[in-house]
Amino acid sequence: MSEALRPMVKSRLYEQVLERLRAYVTEAGLKAGDKLPAERDLAASLGVSRASVKQAIVVLEVQGLVEARHGGGTYLVRDTLDVEPVEQLVERRKRLPEVLEAREALETKLAELAAERRTDAELEDIRQALDFMRDEIAEGANGVEGDRRFHAAVTAAAHSSLLADFMKTIAGQITESRTESLRQPGRPSRSLAQHTAICEAIAAGDPKKAAAAMRKHVRTVAKVRLLTWVPED
Amino acid sequence: MSEALRPMVKSRLYEQVLERLRAYVTEAGLKAGDKLPAERDLAASLGVSRASVKQAIVVLEVQGLVEARHGGGTYLVRDTLDVEPVEQLVERRKRLPEVLEAREALETKLAELAAERRTDAELEDIRQALDFMRDEIAEGANGVEGDRRFHAAVTAAAHSSLLADFMKTIAGQITESRTESLRQPGRPSRSLAQHTAICEAIAAGDPKKAAAAMRKHVRTVAKVRLLTWVPED
DNA sequence: GTGGCCTAGTGGCTGAGCCACTTGACCGGT
DNA sequence: ACCGGTCAAGTGGCTCAGCCACTAGGCCAC
Structure with a gap:
């Protein structure tokens, strides 16, 4: 004592x-x-x-x-400076970098494959997701749903069930980081622009460009959330 | 990567x-x-x-x-400066609910007995512990020492060596939860208020009220500790 | 427009210095 | 020999002034 x-x-x-x-x-x-x-x-x-x-x-x-x-x-990083549900947060923060790293690896390759393999119908799906996100933002929303659909459409267009499975395992955490990212001021419109660039590369059938555009996009998201974590609210 | x-x-x-x-x-x-x-x-x-x-x-x-x-x-404070590994923390938390349940059982009864059996000298000890905690908080500390003294004084006033022995066996883990609890913003002053209520019930010689006040207090501490696992109680 | 440049704003870090508190040794009186 | 008070050194708490490095946003040249 x-x-x-x-x-x-x-x-x-x-x-x-x-x-x-x-x-x-x-x-x-x-x-x-x-x-x-x-x-x-x-x-x-x-x-x-x-x-x-x-x-x-x-x-x-x-x-x-x-x-x-x-x-x-x-x-x-959060709406408050109070420390409450500490441990869980710490655990998540530890894993977040890994999730974002995995996401970059997977989605970059997915974009590359999508540019090579997408059918016209799948390209149309991607464009519709893009339009949906544009409308969301125009109406003042942050565009999370359009964002989700876009990435889902790209994943589908890549025709890789294995990569798709991998994405599924980190889908939950990606959703959370997406929500947080799009809450940043000015991010929705910039995110839309990056999506557009990805879409165009895929439409043009340019795998290299698509991969580069996707990498840039994912890194932008990662940068915002770097070393930080906000529990979903 | x-x-x-x-x-x-x-x-x-x-x-x-x-x-x-x-x-x-x-x-x-x-x-x-x-x-x-x-x-x-x-x-x-x-x-x-x-x-x-x-x-x-x-x-x-x-x-x-x-x-x-x-x-x-x-x-x-410890033999190392390494932060406790997450696994160990989790393990400790799993055991904790049992400890807190035992604490509630013991301390509720102790408060009840104290209200019936306390001498004037013992009541004075309780009040001094309360004053000590108040001073600690006033000076910006979190009041762990005052908290410890308060519960020790109540235990002594209950005149039950058996219950006191039981308390001893879980003293270590209670200390941990106490420290954790009082680290939360705003907790020290609220804890002080609850202690005051317990003290008044014991002073008034009202066993039922003392038991109720103590139960409420212990449950508050337990709730803080269990937030990670049980979102709603 | 686009890209490069510049500057104000801001966090990172330093070094010197004063104050407050603790500790222990020293010293004088009993 | 013991007690009690004093004093100085050691150490943490905090401040001040300042320089550097990086970011962001405006401006200008192309």
């Missing part, structure tokens, strides 16, 4: 900063993807040094609640 | 320091309670600034692996 002998722990400054930060996020109604104020501003308005703000941010970073981009600001 | 997906990711300096620290503890064979080198020495020998060492130590602190005493050095 060394705990009993342990002297009382006094509050560290960074813990207080943590509290204020949590309160700020709540009060300001910040959501996932939103940007926190600059460290210098935070330090000034909280009346503490930048080093203390930094310590608090490092804590939030290792807890996966925040993502600090060198030179680009610090962003919320 | 993984390199391809995260080409730009650079280790933050504090992460490298973390690595070196873990390696150092292992190589030097440090055990729980041993003292780490001073921050200044660490910074000098690792060739980094003290601020970076500090960030690493803050991380270890929030992970409960290390305890920094103002003016007194930084000490190991």
Whole structure:
């Protein structure tokens, strides 16, 4: 029972900063993807040094609640800074990079195969998915359903049941990352543009171009979600 | 492949320091309670600034692996700085429901007995534990020590050596759940409120009310702990 | 348009320094 | 010999000022 002998722990400054930060996020109604104020501003308005703000941010970073981009600001990963369902989140974050890596490998090859093997009917399916996504976005939605259909159509057009099976095993996690990705401001329209490029390459029967376009697309998604994870809401 | 997906990711300096620290503890064979080198020495020998060492130590602190005493050095809490492997965590969680069920049974009865049998001196002990916890929280700590003292005082006031013995056998695991629970934002103050309710029931000599208050308290702790497995109770 | 360039903004990290707290040795009185 | 108070060194807590590296967005030349 060394705990009993342990002297009382006094509050560290960074813990207080943590509290204020949590309160700020709540009060300001910040959501996932939103940007926190600059460290210098935070330090000034909280009346503490930048080093203390930094310590608090490092804590939030290792807890996966925040993502600090060198030179680009610090962003919320979730809608809150509270740490609740910790362990599961940690486990998922560990696996996410693997999932995204697998996705790149699979979908790049799928796009390549689709460009080679697609029938005209399958090309039409892909185009319809694209149109569907365009409509979704035009109506203000984020386009997740169109996104899903597009990738499903490409997978079907690749005529590889084995690769399709592999995709199935990570489908759930891909769905989650897709949802999160499309929630980023401006992402839906950019995602649509990338889909269009993939579609055109497949239509043109250019496997190399299709693979490259798909790779770029998947990497864009991966970059947004890199080192971060947000449970589906 | 993984390199391809995260080409730009650079280790933050504090992460490298973390690595070196873990390696150092292992190589030097440090055990729980041993003292780490001073921050200044660490910074000098690792060739980094003290601020970076500090960030690493803050991380270890929030992970409960290390305890920094103002003016007194930084000490190991366990024999290693490695975070507990996920598997082990999961295993521990599987056993936990049983522990928490046992705790509910024991402590509910203990509170009931305490309300009937407590002497004035024992009531005073309970109140002091409550005050201690209040002070801890007021100073920004999470109140684990006050929490422990409170439950110990109630157990003593129940005058049941058998039940007390039972409690002893699960004391270790209760400590873990207590620490975990009080780490949640906002928990300490709510826990304090529940303790106060229990204390008042015991003071009033109302066994039924004391038992009810204790049951509610223990279930709250259990709920926090079980969130990962049981979304709704 | 498209691509390259430039600059302001922002996070990463450093080094020097002051303060607060702990520890232990030292010293004087009993 | 013992107790109690004092003091200095060691150490963590925190700040300040500043430089560097990277990002993003606007601007300009082509």
